[in-house]
Amino acid sequence: MAANDTKWIAVDWGTTHLRAWVFGSREEPIASLKSEEGMGRLNPGAFNAAVIRLIDPHLPEGGRIPVLCCGMVGARQGWVEAPYRTVPCPPLGGSFKEPEDCDPRIDVFIVPGLSQKRPPDVMRGEETQIAGLLHENPEFEGVVCLPGTHSKWCQIRAGKVIRFQTYLTGELFSLLCTQSILRHSVNQDDWFNGGFTEGVQDSVEDPAGFGRELFALRAGDFLADSSASARSARLSGLVIGLELAGARAFWESGPVTIVGAERISWAYSAAMSGQGVKTEVLDPEATTLAGLRAAYRQLQGTAV
Amino acid sequence: MAANDTKWIAVDWGTTHLRAWVFGSREEPIASLKSEEGMGRLNPGAFNAAVIRLIDPHLPEGGRIPVLCCGMVGARQGWVEAPYRTVPCPPLGGSFKEPEDCDPRIDVFIVPGLSQKRPPDVMRGEETQIAGLLHENPEFEGVVCLPGTHSKWCQIRAGKVIRFQTYLTGELFSLLCTQSILRHSVNQDDWFNGGFTEGVQDSVEDPAGFGRELFALRAGDFLADSSASARSARLSGLVIGLELAGARAFWESGPVTIVGAERISWAYSAAMSGQGVKTEVLDPEATTLAGLRAAYRQLQGTAV
Numbered sequence: 001m002a003a004n005d006t007k008w009i010a011v012d013w014g015t016t017h018l019r020a021w022v023f024g025s026r027e028e029p030i031a032s033l034k035s036e037e038g039m040g041r042l043n044p045g046a047f048n049a050a051v052i053r054l055i056d057p058h059l060p061e062g063g064r065i066p067v068l069c070c071g072m073v074g075a076r077q078g079w080v081e082a083p084y085r086t087v088p089c090p091p092l093g094g095s096f097k098e099p100e101d102c103d104p105r106i107d108v109f110i111v112p113g114l115s116q117k118r119p120p121d122v123m124r125g126e127e128t129q130i131a132g133l134l135h136e137n138p139e140f141e142g143v144v145c146l147p148g149t150h151s152k153w154c155q156i157r158a159g160k161v162i163r164f165q166t167y168l169t170g171e172l173f174s175l176l177c178t179q180s181i182l183r184h185s186v187n188q189d190d191w192f193n194g195g196f197t198e199g200v201q202d203s204v205e206d207p208a209g210f211g212r213e214l215f216a217l218r219a220g221d222f223l224a225d226s227s228a229s230a231r232s233a234r235l236s237g238l239v240i241g242l243e244l245a246g247a248r249a250f251w252e253s254g255p256v257t258i259v260g261a262e263r264i265s266w267a268y269s270a271a272m273s274g275q276g277v278k279t280e281v282l283d284p285e286a287t288t289l290a291g292l293r294a295a296y297r298q299l300q301g302t303a304v
Numbered sequence: 305m306a307a308n309d310t311k312w313i314a315v316d317w318g319t320t321h322l323r324a325w326v327f328g329s330r331e332e333p334i335a336s337l338k339s340e341e342g343m344g345r346l347n348p349g350a351f352n353a354a355v356i357r358l359i360d361p362h363l364p365e366g367g368r369i370p371v372l373c374c375g376m377v378g379a380r381q382g383w384v385e386a387p388y389r390t391v392p393c394p395p396l397g398g399s400f401k402e403p404e405d406c407d408p409r410i411d412v413f414i415v416p417g418l419s420q421k422r423p424p425d426v427m428r429g430e431e432t433q434i435a436g437l438l439h440e441n442p443e444f445e446g447v448v449c450l451p452g453t454h455s456k457w458c459q460i461r462a463g464k465v466i467r468f469q470t471y472l473t474g475e476l477f478s479l480l481c482t483q484s485i486l487r488h489s490v491n492q493d494d495w496f497n498g499g500f501t502e503g504v505q506d507s508v509e510d511p512a513g514f515g516r517e518l519f520a521l522r523a524g525d526f527l528a529d530s531s532a533s534a535r536s537a538r539l540s541g542l543v544i545g546l547e548l549a550g551a552r553a554f555w556e557s558g559p560v561t562i563v564g565a566e567r568i569s570w571a572y573s574a575a576m577s578g579q580g581v582k583t584e585v586l587d588p589e590a591t592t593l594a595g596l597r598a599a600y601r602q603l604q605g606t607a608v
Contacts, residue, residue, distance in 0.1 A: 076526070084526075119516075120523040150485075150519055166523070167515035168484065175479045180472065181454075207512035208549035211471035212423075215454055219424040219470070222380070222388075245512035 005030065006058050008066045009106075010292035011051065013073035014125060015040040018050060021289060022058045023296075029289070031058060039072040039079075045101070047079035052103050059105045068096075068295045070111040070128035070288070079108075084115035084122060088162045091131040092295055095302075111295050114161060121166050125288075126152050129259050132290030133282065134159060140257075143250045146284075147260040147268045149174075151243055153250040165250070167243040170264075173236055182214065185221035186232040195230040199237020200244065200271040207245040213238050240271050251277050259287050309334065310362050312370045313410075314596035315355065317377035318429060319344040322354060325593060326362045327600075333593070335362060343376040343383075349405070351383035356407050363409045372400075372599045374415040374432035374592070383412075388419035388426060392466045395435040396599055399606075415599050418465060425470050429592075430456050433563050436594030437586065438463060444561075447554045450588075451564040451572045453478075455547055457554040469554070471547040474568075477540055486518065489525035490536040499534040503541020504548065504575045511549040517542050544575050555581050563591050 005024040012019045016038040021029035037050040051067065059065065074082030074097060082097035096109035113124035126146050134140055138159070146152040149170035155162040177188035203210060217235060220226040226234075244251065255278035258265045269279040309328040316323045320342040325333035341354040355371065363369065378386030378401060386401035400413035417428035430450050438444055442463070450456040453474035459466040481492035507514060521539060524530040530538075548555065559582035562569045573583040 115523070115527060117527070120520050120527050122523045122526050165516050166519040168518040169515055171484055172515065172518075175483055179479055179483050180475055206550075207514070208546065208552070210511070210514065210550065211473055211476065211543075211547050212469050212550050214472040214476075215470040216424050219419070219426045222426050223419060223421070223424050225424060239515075242512065243515050246510075246514065246516050248512070 003058050004060045006060050006065055008068065008296055009055055009058070010289060010296070011067055011069040011073070012125065012128075012288050012292070013051075013069050013071045013078075014038055015072045018054060020051070020055050021292075022055065027293075033058075039075065039077070044077075044079075047073065047099070048101050048103055051106075051108075055106075059103075064105055064107055066296065066299060067106045067108045068111070068292050068299065069108060070292060070295070071125035074110040074113060074124055078110075080110065082110040082112040084113050087114055087116050087164065088160045089114070090160050091127040091134065091291070092298055096295070096299065109295070109299060111292075114164070116164060119165075121164055123152055123164065123166070126154070127161065128291035128295065129284065129287045130154060130156065130161060130291070131294045132287040132292075133257065133259065135290045135294040136287075142255065142257065144257045144259060145247075145250070145268060145279075147240075147258065147264045153247045155250065165247060167246060169239055169243045173239045176214065176235060176239070177232070180214075181218055182231075182235065185218050185228060186235055187228045188232065190229045190232050195226075195233035196237040196267065197270065197274055199234040200241035200274055201237075203238045203241025204245045204275065207242050210238060210242050236267065237271070240267060244271060244275065251275070254278050255280065257282060259284050307362050308364045310364050310369055312372065312600055313359055313362070314593060314600070315371055315373040315377070316429065316432075316592050316596070317355075317373050317375045317382075318342055319376045322358060324355070324359050325596075326359070331597075337362075343379065343381070348381075348383075351377065351403070352405050352407055355410075355412075359410075368409055368411055370600065370603060371410045371412045372415070372596050372603065373412060374596060374599070375429035378414040378417060378428055382414075384414065386414040386416040388417050391418055391420050391468065392464045393418070394464050395431040395438065395595070396602055400599070400603065413599070413603060415596075418468070420468060423469075425468055427456055427468065427470070430458070431465070432595035432599065433588065433591045434458060434460065434465060434595070435598045436591040436596075437561065437563065439594045439598040440591075446559065446561065448561045448563060449551075449554070449572060449583075451544075451562065451568045457551045459554065469551060471550060473543055473547045477543045480518065480539060480543070481536070484518075485522055486535075486539065489522050489532060490539055491532045492536065494533045494536050499530075499537035500541040500571065501574065501578055503538040504545035504578055505541075507542045507545025508549050508579065511546050514542060514546050540571065541575070544571060548575055548579065555579070558582050559584065561586060563588050 010021045018035045018037045020033045022031040080099040115122045144154045151167045151169045154164040217231045258281045265281045314325040322339045324337040326335040384403040419426045448458045455471045455473045458468040562585045569585045
């Protein structure tokens with residue numbers, strides 16, 4: 001309806017979801033859109049159609065508008081590979097990758113991810129959230145934790161990502177809950193509860209005991225000395241505690257800024273509080289949007 | 305054919321397999337049999353039929369012979385629950401559990417598993433292997449490692465299991481290889497190779513880095529600085545090293561007796577050699593059989 005007001009579109013295109021925000025001339029989006037057509041479900045060549053299905057009603061009648069994308073859409077298996085930029089470097093910079101097979105009404109720009117040579121590590125999407133954080137608070141220096149399937153810890157200094165580490169925490173928790181022998185003994189949806197804090201503490205103090213503590217959850221079920229809910233909470237505590245033990249160098253001099261969904265951020269915040277570390281939690285959607293706005297400004301700067 | 309020679313039958317009934325050995329009057333079995341009807345595939349009430357399908361041709365025409373079983377057949381979801389005996393205790397002892405719904409030609413006796421109250425732990429089947437080891441070597445004292453899906457470490461003294469620990473190592477390795485993001489970057493069958501020893505060492509030295517080292521395997525794939533075979537070897541090293549880090553109290557004063565399948569025992573032996581620990585490897589089938597023979601002798605003793 002107000003499609004002719006559309007000036008540009010911001011897109012967060014991850015493995016499982018596709019989200020888009022339509023911008024006019026104001027700071028806030030006119031519309032926010034979402035589909036399940038994540039990068040993981042699309043064959044090469046299906047990307048243009050997927051994004052058009054979502055944004056078509058918002059495209060102006062004449063002209064061509066910029067569509068700024070971040071996330072796994074730039075992976076090797078994505079729309080077109082946007083080669084990693086190597087840290088240390090600012091979270092945004094260099095040139096965007098432009099796929100060739102675009103609808104004539106859009107110009108697509110993909111934000112490159114970041115890589116680290118030693119130890120080997122990569123990110124796609126989180127660099128845009130870090131850019132958003134720096135866009136809102138240009139003087140920020142310190143540590144950003146982005147919990148999730150593959151949790152990231154990033155050291156930021158002088159506007160640059162200095163180094164980062166990724167932990168398989170969320171994926172490990174989910175596999176243990178749904179695919180391992182523990183699936184009979186836990187309830188994945190009921191994990192933030194009594195037992196969590198103790199699980200964190202046990203892994204932080206004795207990370208080597210991880211594999212044994214996992215089986216002890218199963219044995220505790222057989223020996224009937226715990227509830228499924230307490231076991232789930234302990235399991236999430238053990239997995240997050242193992243990550244904290246590994247990432248100690250990032251958080252021990254605190255504070256830590258957490259960018260993540262509400263419940264998981266709350267858990268990480270509680271886990272770090274238990275270690276005497278102060279945390280601040282930022283909304284992930286707002287932070288991604290701020291980063292895509294920063295990318296849009298970079299694009300405008302390039303165009304001028 | 306020589307069914308009338310059958311004196312008793314030994315059965316190892318695990319989650320995925322059912323194995324039976326037919327004994328006459330001599331020490332060595334007359335026949336060894338195997339089916340895929342593991343406890344995990346059977347409904348309650350289907351156990352008698354499953355074992356009869358396997359051993360029927362070997363049952364004598366008259367009379368009733370003893371069938372000694374160990375393993376998950378005695379679990380809550382098995383044929384009939386054989387309640388755990390609590391350590392410290394000898395690996396065999398107390399009474400066998402006798403299911404009621406047996407073919408009239410057999411008397412079934414199920415060896416009970418062992419449990420530990422603090423920390424909570426359980427075993428079913430490994431107690432019979434330990435009994436086999438003690439049957440062959442009654443003076444044995446020290447540490448037995450039984451690697452596998454759920455690896456066990458057991459302290460043996462004065463003919464008793466004093467304490468034990470279970471690690472989810474094999475299951476974790478298999479889940480990571482087949483279900484996680486790493487499945488794109490490794491080859492589960494090609495894991496004992498260059499990279500293994502270094503993976504063990506890295507986990508032993510820094511168990512807290514486990515979750516990070518997992519993701520680094522994936523990143524190493526993206527950044528093209530390793531092969532799938534080297535990554536698989538490193539993954540198995542990391543997982544086994546995490547177990548070694550946790551079980552240090554068991555092996556640090558060595559030596560360790562390993563009871564396990566050839567390839568996995570070889571890997572554990574190499575991993576411990578790297579830590580300066582001497583190991584001896586025992587054949588798991590022979591050890592199980594020796595344990596079931598010990599159980600049969602206990603039964604004869606009771607009957608007298």
